[in-house]
Amino acid sequence: MTVRADLNISLDGFGTTTDGTPENPFGTDWGRLVDAYTSTRTFRERVLGITDGSGTTGVDERYAANYFVEIGAEVMGSGMFGLGLYRDDPDWRGWWGENPPFHVPVFVRTHDRRESLEMEGGTTFHFVQGSAREVLALAVEAAGGQDVRIGGGPSTVREYLGLGLIDELHVAVVPILLGDGVRLWDDLRGLEKSYSVSSEAAESGVVHITFRRTA
Amino acid sequence: MTVRADLNISLDGFGTTTDGTPENPFGTDWGRLVDAYTSTRTFRERVLGITDGSGTTGVDERYAANYFVEIGAEVMGSGMFGLGLYRDDPDWRGWWGENPPFHVPVFVRTHDRRESLEMEGGTTFHFVQGSAREVLALAVEAAGGQDVRIGGGPSTVREYLGLGLIDELHVAVVPILLGDGVRLWDDLRGLEKSYSVSSEAAESGVVHITFRRTA
Numbered sequence: 247m248t249v250r251a252d253l254n255i256s257l258d259g260f261g262t263t264t265d266g267t268p269e270n271p272f273g274t275d276w277g278r279l280v281d282a283y284t285s286t287r288t289f290r291e292r293v294l295g296i297t298d299g300s301g302t303t304g305v306d307e308r309y310a311a312n313y314f315v316e317i318g319a320e321v322m323g324s325g326m327f328g329l330g331l332y333r334d335d336p337d338w339r340g341w342w343g344e345n346p347p348f349h350v351p352v353f354v355r356t357h358d359r360r361e362s363l364e365m366e367g368g369t370t371f372h373f374v375q376g377s378a379r380e381v382l383a384l385a386v387e388a389a390g391g392q393d394v395r396i397g398g399g400p401s402t403v404r405e406y407l408g409l410g411l412i413d414e415l416h417v418a419v420v421p422i423l424l425g426d427g428v429r430l431w432d433d434l435r436g437l438e439k440s441y442s443v444s445s446e447a448a449e450s451g452v453v454h455i456t457f458r459r460t461a
Numbered sequence: 462m463t464v465r466a467d468l469n470i471s472l473d474g475f476g477t478t479t480d481g482t483p484e485n486p487f488g489t490d491w492g493r494l495v496d497a498y499t500s501t502r503t504f505r506e507r508v509l510g511i512t513d514g515s516g517t518t519g520v521d522e523r524y525a526a527n528y529f530v531e532i533g534a535e536v537m538g539s540g541m542f543g544l545g546l547y548r549d550d551p552d553w554r555g556w557w558g559e560n561p562p563f564h565v566p567v568f569v570r571t572h573d574r575r576e577s578l579e580m581e582g583g584t585t586f587h588f589v590q591g592s593a594r595e596v597l598a599l600a601v602e603a604a605g606g607q608d609v610r611i612g613g614g615p616s617t618v619r620e621y622l623g624l625g626l627i628d629e630l631h632v633a634v635v636p637i638l639l640g641d642g643v644r645l646w647d648d649l650r651g652l653e654k655s656y657s658v659s660s661e662a663a664e665s666g667v668v669h670i671t672f673r674r675t676a
Contacts, residue, residue: 435638
């Protein structure tokens with residue numbers, strides 16, 4: 247069982263955008279940040295349901311395909327589920343539609359007590375309180391021996407990294423400068439000393455950096 | 462004539478280190494930040510004078526060799542010359558020994574008025590006052606049609622980037638996290654829109670990112 251995390255960040259280190267509006271909560275920068283990822287064949291098939299074989303098939307696709315392999319449960323922060331914006335809406339069911347792309351139990355860390363949401367396709371959102379370790383333990387148990395993904399956002403991934411709880415981190419560094427947002431790397435000086443680190447550049451210009459725990 | 466800049470930065474965006482001491486002014490992190498660069502054959506020959514053919518010959522070497530091609534003059538900040546630490550020492554002649562690796566006129570931006578220093582091998586340090594544009598104009602004139610390099614440090618490169626005065630930026634992103642220091646990318650949101658950006662991963666794990674001006 248491996249605890250994994252995958253994130254897209256800008257070259258200046260931001261994993262979120264700040265140009266959101268009520269109508270467009272992720273802002274226009276979000277599309278630029280995830281463009282290479284959402285252009286892959288895997289994303290188009292797995293998330294958008296477009297099964298005509300379109301989408302990129304190079305280095306970005308290889309990482310996108312790996313994203314979904316062997317994941318048995320997921321942990322995400324409340325912001326990634328949208329509770330920052332939709333806290334007062336009891337009917338809010340997340341950003342991903344009725345058939346979310348996770349297809350596993352998803353543990354949303356929040357102080358809010360909400361009923362679990364059983365979606366189509368095997369995704370169930372559980373709204374859980376507790377420390378990072380406690381919530382991870384719930385996900386590990388639910389994963390039944392498969393891997394657990396710390397899905398995001400960057401603050402959540404950074405907290406788990408700081409606690410030494412992530413075995414494999416894949417970061418897609420997108421060569422754009424966002425200038426503001428939530429940084430993934432704050433307060434992680436020396437992180438690389440517990441990992442082997444490899445780098446691979448994709449045709450899109452995105453750089454894939456993978457940390458695999460060695461210590 | 463092209464205005465170029467080359468820098469090594471950490472994965473979390475820092476182009477300087479903060480663990481320096483009076484005895485070891487760059488700190489131990491500096492060696493880690495520039496390790497892949499200083500291991501290249503070009504660096505060993507050109508800077509260290511080791512001509513036995515040792516040193517790496519892969520992707521990092523290709524960028525290192527390019528670093529010295531066609532440069533006719535250089536601009537650097539006072540910190541890169543060491544005036545932060547050695548301001549009160551009238552005999553201070555920079556970090557690079559009597560035969561510095563530049564071999565061209567170097568314009569050091571500083572408020573201090575100092576006599577020019579003619580070193581061995583063609584390097585002359587000129588200590589100049591004036592705006593970023595004014596100092597660049599001096600270097601362009603001195604370069605006689607060859608390229609000008611904005612040598613660093615990161616604050617100086619960032620200032621020239623912000624003014625739109627750099628035509629080609631090469632950044633070697635080193636997969637280590639320093640946690641603190643001077644950031645290259647602050648306040649450069651959208652910089653990529655005026656450049657084409659390409660990425661290449663080296664055997665060392667260092668990622669070379671090149672911005673070439675298109676607008």
